[in-house]
Amino acid sequence: MSARRLLPWLALVLVLAGALVVGSAGDGGPRTDAERTAALSSQLRCPTCRGQSVRDSNAPAAAAIRTEIARRVEEGQSDEEILAYVDGQFSESLLLTPPRSGVGSLVWILPVAALVVALAGLAAAFRRWRPPAPPEVSEEDRRRVAEALGSEGTDR
Amino acid sequence: MRPVNAALGSAGVMLGLVASVLGALTLAAGLRQRRRTGAPPFLCRSGPPAGTHRRKNGSGGDEVGGGSGPGLGLLWLGRSFAWLVLGGAVLATVAMEIALVTHDFSLQYVADNGSRSTPLLYTVASLWSALEGSIILWALVLSGFLAALVRRFADQAGDPLVAWATLAMFVVAAFFFALMVGPADPFTTVAGAVPADGPGPNPLLQNHPLMAVHPPLLYLGYVGFTVPFAFAVAALVTGRVGEGWLAATRRWTLVAWGFLTTGIVLGAWWSYEVLGWGGFWAWDPVENASFLPWLTGTAYLHSVMIQQRRGMLRVWNLSLLVATFSLTILGTFLTRSGVLDSVHSFTESPIGPWLLSFFGATVVVSLGLIGWRGDRLRAPGRIDSPVSREGAFLANNVVFAAFAFVVLLGTVFPLLVEAVNDDRISVGTPYFNRMTMPLGLVLLFLMAVAPALPWRKASGELLRTRLHWPAWAATGVVVAAVLLGARGLAPLLAFGLGAFAAAAALRQLALAARASRRRGGSVLAGVVGRANGGMVVHLGVVLVAVAFAAASSYDSSVEARLAPGESVSLAGHTVTYLGMDEPVVTGQRETVAARVQVDGGQVFQPALNRFPNATQTIGTPSVRTGLTEDVYLTLVAGPDQPGDPAVIGVVVQPLVVWLWIGGGVMALGTVLAVWPGEHRRRQAGVAVRAGHDGGDTDEDAARDPVDVDARPEPAGVS
Numbered sequence: 001m002s003a004r005r006l007l008p009w010l011a012l013v014l015v016l017a018g019a020l021v022v023g024s025a026g027d028g029g030p031r032t033d034a035e036r037t038a039a040l041s042s043q044l045r046c047p048t049c050r051g052q053s054v055r056d057s058n059a060p061a062a063a064a065i066r067t068e069i070a071r072r073v074e075e076g077q078s079d080e081e082i083l084a085y086v087d088g089q090f091s092e093s094l095l096l097t098p099p100r101s102g103v104g105s106l107v108w109i110l111p112v113a114a115l116v117v118a119l120a121g122l123a124a125a126f127r128r129w130r131p132p133a134p135p136e137v138s139e140e141d142r143r144r145v146a147e148a149l150g151s152e153g154t155d156r
Numbered sequence: 157m158r159p160v161n162a163a164l165g166s167a168g169v170m171l172g173l174v175a176s177v178l179g180a181l182t183l184a185a186g187l188r189q190r191r192r193t194g195a196p197p198f199l200c201r202s203g204p205p206a207g208t209h210r211r212k213n214g215s216g217g218d219e220v221g222g223g224s225g226p227g228l229g230l231l232w233l234g235r236s237f238a239w240l241v242l243g244g245a246v247l248a249t250v251a252m253e254i255a256l257v258t259h260d261f262s263l264q265y266v267a268d269n270g271s272r273s274t275p276l277l278y279t280v281a282s283l284w285s286a287l288e289g290s291i292i293l294w295a296l297v298l299s300g301f302l303a304a305l306v307r308r309f310a311d312q313a314g315d316p317l318v319a320w321a322t323l324a325m326f327v328v329a330a331f332f333f334a335l336m337v338g339p340a341d342p343f344t345t346v347a348g349a350v351p352a353d354g355p356g357p358n359p360l361l362q363n364h365p366l367m368a369v370h371p372p373l374l375y376l377g378y379v380g381f382t383v384p385f386a387f388a389v390a391a392l393v394t395g396r397v398g399e400g401w402l403a404a405t406r407r408w409t410l411v412a413w414g415f416l417t418t419g420i421v422l423g424a425w426w427s428y429e430v431l432g433w434g435g436f437w438a439w440d441p442v443e444n445a446s447f448l449p450w451l452t453g454t455a456y457l458h459s460v461m462i463q464q465r466r467g468m469l470r471v472w473n474l475s476l477l478v479a480t481f482s483l484t485i486l487g488t489f490l491t492r493s494g495v496l497d498s499v500h501s502f503t504e505s506p507i508g509p510w511l512l513s514f515f516g517a518t519v520v521v522s523l524g525l526i527g528w529r530g531d532r533l534r535a536p537g538r539i540d541s542p543v544s545r546e547g548a549f550l551a552n553n554v555v556f557a558a559f560a561f562v563v564l565l566g567t568v569f570p571l572l573v574e575a576v577n578d579d580r581i582s583v584g585t586p587y588f589n590r591m592t593m594p595l596g597l598v599l600l601f602l603m604a605v606a607p608a609l610p611w612r613k614a615s616g617e618l619l620r621t622r623l624h625w626p627a628w629a630a631t632g633v634v635v636a637a638v639l640l641g642a643r644g645l646a647p648l649l650a651f652g653l654g655a656f657a658a659a660a661a662l663r664q665l666a667l668a669a670r671a672s673r674r675r676g677g678s679v680l681a682g683v684v685g686r687a688n689g690g691m692v693v694h695l696g697v698v699l700v701a702v703a704f705a706a707a708s709s710y711d712s713s714v715e716a717r718l719a720p721g722e723s724v725s726l727a728g729h730t731v732t733y734l735g736m737d738e739p740v741v742t743g744q745r746e747t748v749a750a751r752v753q754v755d756g757g758q759v760f761q762p763a764l765n766r767f768p769n770a771t772q773t774i775g776t777p778s779v780r781t782g783l784t785e786d787v788y789l790t791l792v793a794g795p796d797q798p799g800d801p802a803v804i805g806v807v808v809q810p811l812v813v814w815l816w817i818g819g820g821v822m823a824l825g826t827v828l829a830v831w832p833g834e835h836r837r838r839q840a841g842v843a844v845r846a847g848h849d850g851g852d853t854d855e856d857a858a859r860d861p862v863d864v865d866a867r868p869e870p871a872g873v874s
């Protein structure tokens with residue numbers, strides 16, 4: 001392919017990559033205390049409701065946890081400290097993100113493993129579907145074809 | 157009056173059960189007779205003219221294709237039981253609605269879910285506010301589909317494929333009526349004295365009119381997938397696993413999919429308008445239960461095109477339909493049995509084991525049938541290149557399957573862990589967002605590339621030409637988003653790929669419109685038909701995806717304790733608390749509303765409702781909706797004393813309204829895809845229905861090769 005036809009695509013890739021780099025560089029996660037509180041409380045399950053996070057719930061227990069998180073954020077505690085503290089206050093885990101070790105880690109591993117297996121299966125299927133290679137043609141065969149084709153074939 | 161409703165309802169349920177069982181048995185007997193006497197197989201395409209003729213002349217003559225024979229009478233009789241089933245379901249529904257509207261508290265269901273002070277709309281909608289009533293709705297929708305199927309295929313009633321599909325529908329219907337006779341009897345009467353009033357439905361379910369439409373639409377979608385599933389079973393049983401049944405059920409599947417899509421979007425809208433946290437999707441098990449069949453159903457709608465075009469992927473397509481149907485049952489089990497509270501509590505609800513057994517039976521029977529027909533399901537074709545339309549559909553299917561696997565695993569994983577080692581863990585939004593986001597981005601990419609790919613094999617040159625301007629549109633959108641201040645790799649990729657996919661869909665629509673005009677047709681024809689309607693659906697998906705990415709990435713929220721006159725600022729908006737309105741009492745509900753001014757302009761009234769039988773107050777959020785962003789206001793806590801500060805919640809999210817608009821576009825696209833295209837309209841009036849898209853099965857063709865070409869020409873028949 002000629003360079004002239006490739007050029008617009010090269011330009012496109014450069015522009016796109018530049019924009020994405022600039023766009024993702026400024027993304028340093030939550031900065032203000034309120035944003036940190038919101039981010040942390042969406043990581044925790046509301047202890048008295050079903051399927052809602054502490055951030056989303058209007059229940060008194062959730063409101064109390066939000067206040068506690070806000071206080072600790074203001075004190076300057078790290079995200080891990082705060083999550084560990086709140087989670088430790090209850091007998092059942094409130095963390096909405098499943099653990100990365102033990103049985104719980106399977107929920108992360110299984111889908112990735114399944115996807116890898118599926119893609120491998122697909123690749124194998126394509127290999128199977130590949131058209132058969134053209135049969136080997138011997139010199140003998142070529143000669144016969146040439147003969148059959150007459151004089152115009154004998155040149156080659 | 158009192159025992160009448162219970163008696164009528166129970167009679168309806170019994171009628172439905174008996175009619176479904178008799179229908180199934182009669183059809184089975186008819187099929188058996190035909191099989192035993194070796195009546196010639198009755199092909200879809202030769203059915204209609206013969207069928208019409210037969211109906212007029214009674215027994216009919218000895219027509220080509222086996223227009224008569226032993227067992228035919230039984231098949232005709234069996235299908236007519238569908239109308240009795242429908243009658244039973246209508247009777248049960250009407251009895252329950254009368255009981256609800258007339259406040260017949262002698263019925264346990266009405267005593268539990270009705271109240272004299274509930275407005276009429278929500279009283280009518282109470283039918284689906286609890287388990288037993290929602291099973292009535294399920295049975296009603298299912299028998300509606302059953303009757304529609306019988307009517308639609310009336311001309312082919314003698315065709316074993318149609319008979320088996322009808323039989324499968326009867327069996328499913330029998331199961332749901334049996335649920336109402338057994339563990340979920342909606343017509344039990346109260347023991348002891350009849351209460352004077354009831355608590356009314358769950359307060360959350362009587363807070364927004366969407367509750368009146370969202371569940372029925374969802375059920376139409378959920379239950380609608382029973383029809384293609386029944387045909388899949390019929391195709392396996394009869395061995396006619398070619399493409400005929402696909403063509404016959406194409407629109408049924410699309411209609412079910414359209415209803416399911418609309419139901420899910422309306423559910424998200426309902427939760428946005430009612431739940432008061434500014435969100436619309438929480439990956440909660442009930443939502444996941446409706447989303448799972450949508451994922452597998454969507455995968456099916458794409459992969460079925462490979463089978464229709466190339467005759468391949470038969471096992472895969474059957475498996476997707478089986479998965480879609482069984483996921484609706486599994487979802488109902490998960491959300492209705494109480495199993496999600498704890499693995500150990502599900503046996504407490506009597507319906508859990510029933511649903512789980514039915515799910516298990518469905519999966520085992522279907523997989524058994526697929527295994528049994530394995531030899532016929534092997535297709536000779538092959539896919540030449542991964543860079544082709546087929547390749548893109550295959551990739552689409554792998555991603556959709558992975559998506560469904562993630563959602564299913566995340567939903568049931570806490571149960572599995574609890575069952576294994578009695579540990580309780582949560583799998584919540586952070587997990588689902590992280591795992592599904594890359595899959596969603598890949599799907600957007602495929603949506604952009606697939607329409608540009610030709611069947612069989614694409615060249616790089618062709619792709620470069622076709623994708624040229626969509627790629628620049630994507631780049632332009634990303635650059636513009638960055639310039640406007642959007643940050644974060646994931647949302648930027650979503651915007652860019654969204655623009656890429658939208659441009660590809662628009663290009664496709666423009667080409668179709670131009671081609672139609674050149675042929676002398678109307679421009680409108682560019683948006684009608686399966687492929688073009690599909691592109692409109694893609695545009696809706698892009699809107700939803702972009703809105704989802706923007707709203708969940710760039711939301712900001714604050715909760716502020718404000719004295720009257722005080723303000724809080726958030727994301728460039730100033731929200732001022734003006735004071736409280738006088739409490740309003742409507743029926744049993746007491747509502748207190750705050751007056752909150754946004755940006756010194758319009759005053760909004762987020763409120764709190766107190767219901768006598770609820771421990772918690774239920775909020776009514778108030779939203780300033782805009783095309784670019786929503787300002788979402790909630791009253792978190794009212795003042796203790798008049799004049800005290802109140803706690804006001806504010807959420808600012810961009811582009812939320814485009815979620816609902818995108819949902820509307822998807823529904824519109826589905827309608828356009830179902831609408832007969834030019835090709836179909838030309839053939840309208842021709843009785844050849846099933847198998848008309850070149851959908852003759854290979855088996856049929858092999859058995860009777862002449863017939864494929866001898867299909868009646870449109871002119872010859874009409």
